[in-house]
Amino acid sequence: MIRxxxxxxxxxxxxxxxxxxxxxxxAFILDLSLGxxxxxxLSVLEMLVGREPEKATWGKIFFLFRLxxxxxxxxxxxxxxxxGLEMQTLFRNPLAGPSVLxxxxxxxxxxxxxxxxxxxxxxxxxxxxxxxFGDLGILLAASIGSALVLMVILMVSRxxxxxxxxxxxxxxxxxxxxxxxxxxxxxSISERIQAYISWTFGSFGNCTWSQLAVxxxxxxxxxxxxxxxxxxxxxxxxxxxxxxxMGLRVKETRSFIIINTAVLTGTVxxxxxxxxxxxxxxxxxxxxxxxxxDHRVLLPTTALLGSTVALIAxxxxxxxxxxxxxPLSAVTxxxxxxxxxxxxxxxxxxxxxxxx
Amino acid sequence: xRDAVLEAKNLSIGYLSGKGRRKLVAEGICxxxxxxxxxxxxxxxxxxxxxxLRTLAGLQPPLDGNITIxxxxxxxxxxxxxxxxxxxxxxxxxxxxxxxxxxxxELGRHPYTAWSGKLQPQDIEAVHWALEAVGALExxxxxxxxxxxxxxxxVMIARALAQEPHVIILDEPTAFLDLPRRVEIMILLQNLAxxxxxxxxxxxxxxxxxxxxxxxxxxxxxxxxxxxxxxxxLVLSGALERTFRNRGIVFDRTHGSFLIQREKRGLxxxxxxxxxxxxxxxxxxxxxxxxxxxxxxxxxxxxxxxxGGIPSWQLTLEGESLTFSSIYELVKALRKxxxxxxxxxxxxxxGRSGDLDTGSQSRG
Numbered sequence: 001m002i003r004x005x006x007x008x009x010x011x012x013x014x015x016x017x018x019x020x021x022x023x024x025x026x027a028f029i030l031d032l033s034l035g036x037x038x039x040x041x042l043s044v045l046e047m048l049v050g051r052e053p054e055k056a057t058w059g060k061i062f063f064l065f066r067l068x069x070x071x072x073x074x075x076x077x078x079x080x081x082x083x084g085l086e087m088q089t090l091f092r093n094p095l096a097g098p099s100v101l102x103x104x105x106x107x108x109x110x111x112x113x114x115x116x117x118x119x120x121x122x123x124x125x126x127x128x129x130x131x132x133f134g135d136l137g138i139l140l141a142a143s144i145g146s147a148l149v150l151m152v153i154l155m156v157s158r159x160x161x162x163x164x165x166x167x168x169x170x171x172x173x174x175x176x177x178x179x180x181x182x183x184x185x186x187x188s189i190s191e192r193i194q195a196y197i198s199w200t201f202g203s204f205g206n207c208t209w210s211q212l213a214v215x216x217x218x219x220x221x222x223x224x225x226x227x228x229x230x231x232x233x234x235x236x237x238x239x240x241x242x243x244x245x246m247g248l249r250v251k252e253t254r255s256f257i258i259i260n261t262a263v264l265t266g267t268v269x270x271x272x273x274x275x276x277x278x279x280x281x282x283x284x285x286x287x288x289x290x291x292x293x294d295h296r297v298l299l300p301t302t303a304l305l306g307s308t309v310a311l312i313a314x315x316x317x318x319x320x321x322x323x324x325x326x327p328l329s330a331v332t333x334x335x336x337x338x339x340x341x342x343x344x345x346x347x348x349x350x351x352x353x354x355x356x
Numbered sequence: 357x358r359d360a361v362l363e364a365k366n367l368s369i370g371y372l373s374g375k376g377r378r379k380l381v382a383e384g385i386c387x388x389x390x391x392x393x394x395x396x397x398x399x400x401x402x403x404x405x406x407x408x409l410r411t412l413a414g415l416q417p418p419l420d421g422n423i424t425i426x427x428x429x430x431x432x433x434x435x436x437x438x439x440x441x442x443x444x445x446x447x448x449x450x451x452x453x454x455x456x457x458x459x460x461x462e463l464g465r466h467p468y469t470a471w472s473g474k475l476q477p478q479d480i481e482a483v484h485w486a487l488e489a490v491g492a493l494e495x496x497x498x499x500x501x502x503x504x505x506x507x508x509x510x511v512m513i514a515r516a517l518a519q520e521p522h523v524i525i526l527d528e529p530t531a532f533l534d535l536p537r538r539v540e541i542m543i544l545l546q547n548l549a550x551x552x553x554x555x556x557x558x559x560x561x562x563x564x565x566x567x568x569x570x571x572x573x574x575x576x577x578x579x580x581x582x583x584x585x586x587x588x589x590l591v592l593s594g595a596l597e598r599t600f601r602n603r604g605i606v607f608d609r610t611h612g613s614f615l616i617q618r619e620k621r622g623l624x625x626x627x628x629x630x631x632x633x634x635x636x637x638x639x640x641x642x643x644x645x646x647x648x649x650x651x652x653x654x655x656x657x658x659x660x661x662x663x664g665g666i667p668s669w670q671l672t673l674e675g676e677s678l679t680f681s682s683i684y685e686l687v688k689a690l691r692k693x694x695x696x697x698x699x700x701x702x703x704x705x706x707g708r709s710g711d712l713d714t715g716s717q718s719r720g
């Protein structure tokens with residue numbers, strides 16, 4: 001009797017999963033096609049299977065800009081959403097997200113130091129040279145910043161019993177780091193502030209192929225590693241006491257999940273800037289759609305949904321057919337928040353998942 | 357206690373606070389849990405019942421002494437081995453989110469499944485069996501958040517059972533439940549212990565129920581040693597009485613239940629018959645009167661008269677005679693006649709007896 005009911009639920013999930021996968025593929029292809037110059041869908045498909053395009057410019061746009069951008073969006077969306085899911089379960093808090101541990105604040109500080117201080121420190125051509133050295137410098141700064149925060153958080157988490165204390169400390173730490181950024185901003189000249197601000201808008205389009213050579217393996221590897229956390233995450237649904245009683249090594253698991261999240265978030269923030277909202281909202285969307293808190297379902301579907309939404313956000317940010325580009329963070333929040341708010345309110349999953 | 361599945365020797369329990377400082381809760385505890393038996397841990401609030409349970413479950417280390425399960429020290433257990441030996445149910449209600457009952461119970465298979473958490477046929481069998489054992493099979497497809505408190509507690513017990521442990525430890529499993537549900541859960545636990553040969557240990561504030569259902573009682577007094585024995589042995593030795601003395605209630609050995617200790621109001625005479633007499637007596641005792649029979653003019657007197665199936669109460673007090681149609685009115689009049697007693701102390705008494713769950717003090 002139970003078996004049949006379980007199977008019924010699973011049968012319902014399969015078509016939904018296929019639809020989501022279809023949506024991801026469609027969003028990926030559309031993202032390749034649409035932009036300031038629209039490349040016809042047919043040419044996009046031709047180029048994807050390796051044929052020469054009709055116009056050479058299309059080929060250039062496709063290989064130098066569109067394809068790296070679409071790949072970045074796909075991986076970044078998945079990485080942020082999965083980080084958010086892990087944090088929400090680890091902290092048993094619906095408002096937790098990838099930024100909750102102060103990792104992205106750390107990345108911001110790193111970037112702020114490079115853009116605002118190093119530039120002021122005499123490297124006159126720094127801003128002009130943002131093209132090559134600048135991008136890599138920002139990347140390095142963001143990575144170092146998030147890695148430092150990660151180390152602090154890990155050290156603290158080993159000593160702390162209560163996961164709630166860790167959550168509050170993480171948030172406080174984020175505030176402190178942001179305060180340092182504000183101070184730096186306060187003493188900087190406006191062009192540098194402008195450069196910093198434009199980094200904080202976030203973009204999937206900054207990754208060149210040489211940067212992707214780092215980005216793709218790191219993010220893919222950690223996305224795969226994340227799939228190994230489905231069982232511990234499920235045990236953590238009942239809280240740490242129950243998880244321990246079921247044989248989970250709580251502190252090791254906690255460190256594992258924190259490192260995992262930090263690397264994913266840190267990498268994405270370094271390459272794409274701090275992208276708001278995806279990490280918090282997508283796990284809720286996924287829970288609503290699949291009507292479960294089971295991480296065996298949630299981990300793959302959250303990644304899938306995250307990628308799709310990130311691609312759609314990127315398409316909107318490019319304002320197809322126009323020369324203007326909107327800030328990515330603004331798009332994810334402005335267009336995504338109402339949609340996801342609607343889904344969550346309709347399903348009322350928040351109360352069921354986290355109330356009390 | 358040769359056949360005990362879980363044994364504690366010279367156990368000191370408590371917490372390690374920073375820099376190696378120890379906060380000792382209790383020491384010198386020697387205990388054993390036998391398979392097939394239900395053991396109830398009772399004691400006043402704040403003596404460390406939860407700490408003891410958490411220590412026995414391996415959730416926190418003992419400060420001193422050792423705990424063995426099947427003659428192996430639990431500090432030598434791998435987490436997975438320990439999980440296969442001890443299952444727990446905690447007081448706090450967990451919001452697991454959107455999980456079906458089946459998925460929740462399935463979590464109990466955690467120590468048996470591989471990294472992916474994929475269930476093997478024997479795991480599904482175990483979940484099925486656990487649900488059946490607690491009588492929750494028909495709930496399997498329901499969402500956990502839709503369950504009533506009693507159903508949810510059953511499912512949590514099934515989850516612990518699916519772990520197939522030797523020992524199940526429950527911290528106040530009946531705390532949120534109404535009386536019928538409490539009895540149901542207690543009987544369920546007792547049957548589980550008997551039928552599956554597992555050792556079940558639970559803490560409870562429900563003294564009445566514990567005395568009726570437990571095979572063994574562990575009595576955890578505020579000071580002194582933890583005592584264990586059959587409920588009746590503890591009553592006869594006076595240990596139960598000692599533990600709960602001076603707490604606003606007294607244990608009445610004759611009736612085998614707890615009585616609330618009240619300020620004495622003196623004697624009152626009562627006359628009547630049937631159920632009306634029984635419950636009038638209780639009402640008067642509740643007010644602190646000692647009820648007697650007899651015909652002395654200087655004492656207040658109540659007569660229960662039943663005419664045509666409708667009872668009324670005649671109160672004779674200082675020569676005056678009044679008639680009431682309900683016990684409530686009778687008691688109210690009595691209370692008015694003896695104003696001037698100390699209200700502050702009575703309030704304090706009530707607060708303390710509240711600790712012991714006054715709801716279950718009936719003499720049944």
